[in-house]
Amino acid sequence: MKLSSFRKKSPWILHYNAGGCNGCDIEILACLAPKYDIERFGMINTGNPKQSDILLVTGPVTKRSRERLVEIYAQMPEPKVVVSCGVCACTGGVFRGMYNCEGGIDQYIPVDVYVCGCGTRPEQIIDGVIQALAILEKKTKELEQSVRLKKEPVKEDTQLNRRNIAGEIIKTA
Amino acid sequence: MNGLLVPVLMILFAPLIGGLVYGFERIIKARMQRRIGPPLLQPFYDFLKLADKRKMIVHSTHAFLGIMHFVSLWFALAVLLLGGDLILVIFLHLLSTSLLILAGYSTRSIFSHLGANRTAISILAYEPVLILIAVSVFMLTGSFEVASIFSYSEPLLYKMPLAFIALLLILPIKLKKSPFDVAEAHQEITGGVELEFSGIFFEAIYTAKWLDYVFCYTLVYLFGANNPLLGIGLVIFVFLYLNALDNSSARVNYKQMLRFSLIVALPIAFINLLLTILHLS
Ligand code: SF4
Numbered sequence: 172m173k174l175s176s177f178r179k180k181s182p183w184i185l186h187y188n189a190g191g192c193n194g195c196d197i198e199i200l201a202c203l204a205p206k207y208d209i210e211r212f213g214m215i216n217t218g219n220p221k222q223s224d225i226l227l228v229t230g231p232v233t234k235r236s237r238e239r240l241v242e243i244y245a246q247m248p249e250p251k252v253v254v255s256c257g258v259c260a261c262t263g264g265v266f267r268g269m270y271n272c273e274g275g276i277d278q279y280i281p282v283d284v285y286v287c288g289c290g291t292r293p294e295q296i297i298d299g300v301i302q303a304l305a306i307l308e309k310k311t312k313e314l315e316q317s318v319r320l321k322k323e324p325v326k327e328d329t330q331l332n333r334r335n336i337a338g339e340i341i342k343t344a
Numbered sequence: 345m346n347g348l349l350v351p352v353l354m355i356l357f358a359p360l361i362g363g364l365v366y367g368f369e370r371i372i373k374a375r376m377q378r379r380i381g382p383p384l385l386q387p388f389y390d391f392l393k394l395a396d397k398r399k400m401i402v403h404s405t406h407a408f409l410g411i412m413h414f415v416s417l418w419f420a421l422a423v424l425l426l427g428g429d430l431i432l433v434i435f436l437h438l439l440s441t442s443l444l445i446l447a448g449y450s451t452r453s454i455f456s457h458l459g460a461n462r463t464a465i466s467i468l469a470y471e472p473v474l475i476l477i478a479v480s481v482f483m484l485t486g487s488f489e490v491a492s493i494f495s496y497s498e499p500l501l502y503k504m505p506l507a508f509i510a511l512l513l514i515l516p517i518k519l520k521k522s523p524f525d526v527a528e529a530h531q532e533i534t535g536g537v538e539l540e541f542s543g544i545f546f547e548a549i550y551t552a553k554w555l556d557y558v559f560c561y562t563l564v565y566l567f568g569a570n571n572p573l574l575g576i577g578l579v580i581f582v583f584l585y586l587n588a589l590d591n592s593s594a595r596v597n598y599k600q601m602l603r604f605s606l607i608v609a610l611p612i613a614f615i616n617l618l619l620t621i622l623h624l625s
Contacts, residue, residue: 174396180389208379210370213386218534221400221542224393248398248542312398 178224178250179304181213185223185247189240189276190266191230194290195257199227202293209297220246225303226280227296231259231272237279244280250310252283252303256296261285351425354558358421362554363387365561369587376591387554394550397543402451407545409447414548416440417555424562427491430478434471437559440552441467448537459536462527465598469524469605470514476613477507480620493569501567501574506616508567508578512585513609517601519560521586523593524601532595 188196202209203216217223220243232240244253255276258264263274276282283306286299354361367384374381383389401407420436423429441463448460478488484503485492493500501508517524528536538549564582568575596604 174392177389177392178396181386181393183390205377205379208374208381210374210382211380213382213389218530219539221540222394222546224397248400250397312396 175250175308178307182225182300182304182307183215183217183223184225184227184300185217185220185243186227187229187240187243189228189230189236189260190233190272191257191259195229195260198291198293199229199256199296202296207293207297209300212301214300220244221248223247224251224307225300226251226253227256227300228253228260228276229256231263231266231274232276232279233272235271240276241279249312250307252307252310253280254284254286254296254299254303255282256286256299257291258287258289261287264289348426351427355418355422355425358418358425358558359551359554362551362556362558363391365557365583366554369557369583372584372587373591376587387550391547391550394547395544399544400542401545402453402540406447406450406540409443409450410541410545411548413440413443413447414552414555416443417552417559421555421559421562424490424559427489427494430481430488430490431475432488433490434474434478438467438471444537444549444552451540453540455533455535455539456537458533459527459529459539462529462533462598463537465602466517466520466524466527469602469609470517473510473514473605473609473613476610476617477511480504480507480613480617483617483620483624490566493566496570499568499571499574501578504616504620506612506619510609510613510616511563511567512582513612514605515560515564515582515586516589517605519556519586521590523589523596524604525590525595526598526601529595 186196186199200216201207214225220226224247226244226247228240230236244251253276255261259266260276261282263272266272267274284299284303286295288295291299364384364387366387367382370386371381371384416436417440420433420440423436424433445460445463448456448463451457481493481500482488484500485496516522520528528538533539538546541549561579561582564579565575568578
C-alpha cells in the first residue's frame with residue numbers, strides 16, 4: 172500500500188473567490204451541506220492553504236486579487252491540484268474583456284480541471300473534484316511552476332470590447 | 345503486573361484510540377446533521393496523506409515546539425494513566441499547551457497570534473476549575489495520587505456531583521468545542537495556532553488533538569473509577585453531551601467564555617470543595 176493511494180481518500184479543499192459574482196461559491200458551499208455531503212469522501216473545507224490539497228477557484232482573476240491567488244497557490248505544499256469552477260474562472264466568462272480582469276485563472280497558475288457552467292451545479296463540482304483526485308494521485312512532490320510568464324496575456328482585440336459597444340449604443344440612442 | 349498491563353497498553357495505543365474516538369465523533373456529528381459522514385478510519389487516512397506532503401516549515405523552532413507539544417501531552421497522559429499525581433498531570437498538560445502557545449507567538453502570522461492569545465485565555469478559563477477539582481479529590485481521599493481514587497470506597501460521582509457538573513462545563517473549552525471554540529474557530533481565524541503548521545508537522549498537532557480526547561475522557565472516567573460500568577456510562581454520556589452541544593450552539597466570544605467559566609463554573613467547583621470539607625469534618 173503506497174502512501175500516495177491515501178491522497179484520494181482525504182482531499183482537503185481550499186476555496187478562493189477571485190472576484191466572481193458569488194454564484195459559484197454558494198454552489199461549492201452547497202456541496203458541503205447535508206444534501207450533497209462531500210464529507211463522506213473525506214473532504215474538508217479547510218480554509219488554510221498550508222494544509223490543503225485541492226484549490227477551488229471561482230471568478231475571473233481581477234487585478235486586485237491576482238497577487239493573492241498566486242500567493243495562496245505558492246503556499247500550498249505539493250502535491251496539489253487546481254480546479255477552476257465556473258465559466259469565468261475558466262475563460263473570463265461574462266467578465267471577459269472588462270478593464271479590471273484578464274481571462275481566466277490559467278493565466279497565472281496551472282489548472283488541472285476546468286468545470287464549466289455559469290453557476291456550476293454541485294454535481295459538476297463533485298465530478299470535477301473526483302477527476303482532480305485521479306490527477307492528484309499521479310502527481311509528485313516536485314515544485315510546480317506558474318505558467319504566467321510563459322503565456323502572452325489576452326490581447327484586447329481577441330475579446331469583445333464593451334467600451335466600443337457601449338459607445339455605439341450611446342450613439343444610436 | 346496485571347494491573348499495569350491495561351494502562352501501559354492504553355498509553356502505547358493512545359493515538360489509535362483517540363483517532364477512533366475522533367472518527368466516531370465525526371460520524372455522530374454528521375448523523376446529527378442528517379448527513380452520512382466520513383468513514384470511521386478517516387482520521388487515519390488524513391494522517392497518512394499528510395505524511396506524504398512536501399515538507400514546509402516556517403522556522404525550525406516553530407516545528408520543534410509543535411512536536412514537543414505532542415510529546416509532552418503524551419507524557420501527561422502517561423502520568424495520568426499510570427496513576428500519578430493529579431496536580432502534576434494538570435501542570436504537565438498546561439506545559440504542553442503553553443508550548444503550543446509559544447509556537448503560535450513564534451511566527452509572524454496574525455491569525456497564529458490571535459489563536460495563541462485565545463488559547464491562553466481559555467487556559468485561564470479552565471485551569472482554576474480543574475485545580476479546584478483536584479484539591480477536592482485530595483480533601484476526599486487524602487492524596488493527590490490518581491491511584492487513590494481507584495482505591496477509595498465509593499465512586500467520586502456520588503461523593504461530589506458538583507465537581508462533575510463543573511467538569512462538564514469546562515470540557516467544551518478544553519476540547520475546543522462550540523460554544524467555547526474561540527481558540528480554534530475555523531471559520532474565524534482558521535484554526536488559530538495550528539494555522540502555520542503543514543504536512544508532517546501539522547500531524548503532530550492533529551494527533552495531539554486525539555490525545556486530548558483520551559486525556560479528557562480519562563478525567564471523566566475517574567468520576568466512576570472503581571465502578572467500571574458507571575465509568576464507561578459516564579464517558580458515553582459526556583461524549584453524546586459534547587457532540588450535541590457542539591452541533592446545537594453558536595460560538596460565543598472570548599469575554600463571554602471567560603465570564604461564564606469564572607462566574608458559573610468556578611463557583612460551582614468552589615462550593616463543591618467547601619461541601620467536601622464540611623462533609624468530612
Ligand atoms: S461563473 Fe457565473 S455564477 Fe460563477 S462566479 Fe462567474 S459569473 Fe458568477
